[in-house]
Amino acid sequence: MSKILVTGAAGFIGFFLCKQLLDQGEEVIGLDNLNDYYDVTLKQARLAQLTDKNNFxxxxxxxxxxxxxxxxxxxxKPDRVLHMAAQAGVRYSLTNPHAYVDCNLxxxxxxxxxxxxxxxxxxxYASSSSVYGSNKKMPFSVHDNVDHPVSLYAATKKANELMAHTYSHLYSLPTTGLRFFTVYGPWGRPDMALFLFTKAILEGRAIDVFNYGKMRRDFTYIDDITEGVLRVSDNIPSPNPDWSGxxxxxxxxxxxxxIYNIGxxxxxxxxxxxxxxxxxxxxKAVKKLLPMQPGDVPETYANIDDLxxxxxxxxxxxxxxxxxRFVEWYRSFYGA
Incomplete structure (x- = not known):
């Protein structure tokens, strides 16, 4: 049995990771600050499913x-750390940049x-597909340059990858960064499109459709994300003495x-x-067609060859x- 620290334990991905690890009999230490970036009662409801476990x-x-x-x-003194906590969201970084510096850096x-x-x-640790920024080459590959982020959120995630590399190099700390692609599913974040659309449609309100609907996303279901993270966690990277520099x-x-894409x-x-x-x-949804928002990108597409x-x-x-599956959960949780 391993002792595993999961940060963001009351968050979307962290919650599912904790559940899976606990089911596997691991000793899990969950960390979260329960901030109010989105509905704290949703975070507390997730957490309530974990706190009654003896190994949590x-x-x-x-x-x-x-x-x-x-x-x-x-x-x-954890054996492994699954660092999923972060100040998330591209759009929020336009109005509250200091939150991203404090949490993500x-x-x-x-x-x-x-x-x-x-x-x-x-x-x-969680990185993001946002690091690809304005890259036009598709699908996005971990072997591509990602030096042109288009949001502060993306810049902090790129910075995390650089910081992790420094510690891997200086202190031989094995690190793996995971670039997640548009994660969705039950218990998902209220600031994500699926949640926003579902809530608005059921309430009879119009949904905001950016870039006039000309968007493509590599939507990735939460169970796939969880399995990918746990498989990677068991695959500890080794030094590569053949790298020439x-x-x-x-x-x-x-x-x-x-670094891996999970999409x-x-x-x-x-x-x-x-x-x-x-x-x-x-x-049927009533659609309000709007231009592209600052910091957003028209398409994401994950190359997962390395994974x-x-x-x-x-x-x-x-x-x-x-x-x-998300709709079934939403109707049950909110009585909609």
């Missing part, structure tokens, strides 16, 4: 609390330092450091995504399966 211990703590984080690592530094001094065997490929390093490898037109949701709800090669996994849940 919860800490309410802010990642940016340097002393508190140092004490936490000293007290629990200062907080991530505290995670790295905790891992360094407590002898963590593997740090797996002259290779310009950003996906290769001499350090015990890896469905199948972009879906936003219009079709809405059609599937309408069928599930039995109601398949290294851990033998390919996400496979279609939106025709995933959206009905």
């Amino acid at each position: 211990l919860f800490y309410q703590l802010d990642l940016a609390d340097r002393q508190g984080m140092a004490q936490l690592f000293a007290d629990i 200062v907080g991530f530094m505290n995670i790295l330092e905790g891992c360094r001094y407590s002898g963590v065997k593997h740090l797996v 002259y290779d310009p490929d950003p996906g290769i390093s001499a350090a015990p450091y890896k 469905n490898n199948k972009p879906v037109e936003l219009g079709y995504f809405i059609e599937v949701l309408e069928d599930c709800l039995g109601t 398949q090669k290294d851990v033998g996994f390919k996400p496979s849940t279609s939106i025709e399966v995933g959206i009905p």
Whole structure:
């Protein structure tokens, strides 16, 4: 049995990871600051499903609390860390940039330092498909340059990858960054499109459709994300002594450091995504067509060759399966 620290334990992905690990008999320490970026009662409802487990211990703590984080690592000495906590959202970064610096940069530094001094065997952390920014080459590959982010959120995630590499190089800390592609499913985030669309349609309100609907997203179901994270967690990166230092490929390093995309490898037109949701709800959406929002991108598409090669996994849940599951949960949870 391993002792695993999961940050963002009351968040969408962190919650599912905790559930799966607990079911596997692992000792799980969950951390979350339960901030009010979105409905805290949803976070508390997720957490309530974890706190009655004998092998689960919860800490309410802010990642940016340097002393508190140092004490936490000293007290629990985790074997592995699954760092899913972050200030999320592209659009919110336009209005509250300091939240991203505090959580995603200062907080991530505290995670790295905790891992360094407590002898963590593997740090797996959430990055984002947002790091690809204005890249036009499709599908997005971890071997592509990602030096042109178009939002502060994306810039902080790229910074996390660079910070992690430094610690892998200097202190031989094995780190793996995961670029998630548009995660959705039951218990999902209220600021994401599927949640917003469902709520608006059921309330008889128009839905905001950006870029006049000319969007494509690599929607990835939560169960696929969970399985991918856990498989990667078991696959600890090793140093690569064959790396020459002259290779310009950003996906290769001499350090015990890896980056993977986790996406469905199948972009879906936003219009079709809405059609599937309408069928599930039995109601047509009233669409308010709007221009592209600052910081957003028209398309995402994950190249998952490295993920398949290294851990033998390919996400496979279609939106025709995933959206009905979300709608069933939403109706049950909110009595809609």
